[in-house]
Amino acid sequence: MKILLLEDDYEYQISVKEYLENLGYEIDEASDGIEACDKIAKNSYHLLILDIKVPEISGHEVxxxxxxLNLQAPIMxxxxxxxxxDISTGYELGCNEYLKKPFNLAExxxxxxxxxxxxxxxxxxxxxxxxxxxDYDTNLKQIKNGQNIVNLSQKEINLIEFLLSRVGMFSSxxxxxxxxxxxKEIDDAGIRMHIKNIRNKTSDDFIISHRGMGYKINV
Incomplete structure (x- = not known):
């Protein structure tokens, strides 16, 4: 499983990285907020571990x-x-765990x-x-391709869930x-574009279409 570690203190970064790698995790490190955002945009992670007070932009902005980006991975x-x-801001933004420095590596x-x-x-x-x-996880509301999380917008997730609620049936x-x-106003071309985007992120036969009948999920 892959973890992004945002930490600007070199000694902390190295000790945490090496410790988690010894536990079997794959660690991708960043030393500032912009570098972290760039890596989040380009990669899939199972967990983000973020320091808050880092160069460029803060961990809260990350x-x-x-x-x-509709990231579904937990954040610590x-x-x-x-x-x-600071603690309140972190939880309001969606963090799942809070670890105070200094800490024991066992914790x-x-x-x-x-x-x-x-x-x-x-x-x-x-x-x-x-x-x-x-796979679609109904609890986490996320699509995985093997172990990789597919990054989807909230509307794309809503569309997938709607089609899953009508398994075996076409929806117009x-x-x-x-x-x-x-x-809210949206034309037919806008709907087709959302479906095309889902297919581009998954596969051509993830959503099946039939002229005059509509669309259904390929379960």
């Missing part, structure tokens, strides 16, 4: 960026900042392992198999408009 804040405002191990267990332990009741090697563009966009 969290905002990740959430805007690892920082010496302890005032209630880091426990918290990382617990997040991985909580978010990635297999429970077949929550997994829907879709076209080829894709009007059905999709009504259920997903409700009263």
């Amino acid at each position: 969290m905002k960026y990740a959430k805007n 804040i690892m920082t010496s900042l302890t005032n209630i405002e 880091l191990k426990f918290r990382v392992n617990e997040l991985m267990r909580k978010y990635y332990s297999k429970d077949d009741k929550n997994i829907i198999k879709i076209a080829k090697n894709f 563009i009007d059905d999709i408009k009504y259920e997903i966009w409700e009263d």
Whole structure:
């Protein structure tokens, strides 16, 4: 499993990186907020470990960026900042764990392992198999291709969930408009573009179409 570690203190970065690698994790490190955002945009991660007070842009801004990309991976804040405002901001932005510096490496191990267990332990009741090697986790609301998370927008996830709710049935563009966009204006071409984007991120037969009938998910 792959972890992004944002830490500008070199000694902390090296010690945490080496420790987690010895536990079997793959670690990708960043020393400033912009570097972290660039890596989040280009790669898939199972966990983000973010310091807050880092060069360029803060860990909080990195969290905002990740959430805007619809990142579904858990986020752990690892920082010496302890005032209630910083802690509150972190949780409001969607962090899942808060680790105060300095810490014992055994505590880091426990918290990382617990997040991985909580978010990635297999429970077949929550997994829907879709076209080829894709899985949809109804709890985490994410698509995986093997172990890789597919980055999808919230609208794309909503569209997939709607089609999954009608397994075996075709849904017309009007059905999709009504259920997903409700009263908001979108034309047929806009719907087709969202479906095309999902196919580009997954596979051509992830969503099946039939002229005059509409679309259905390939379960």
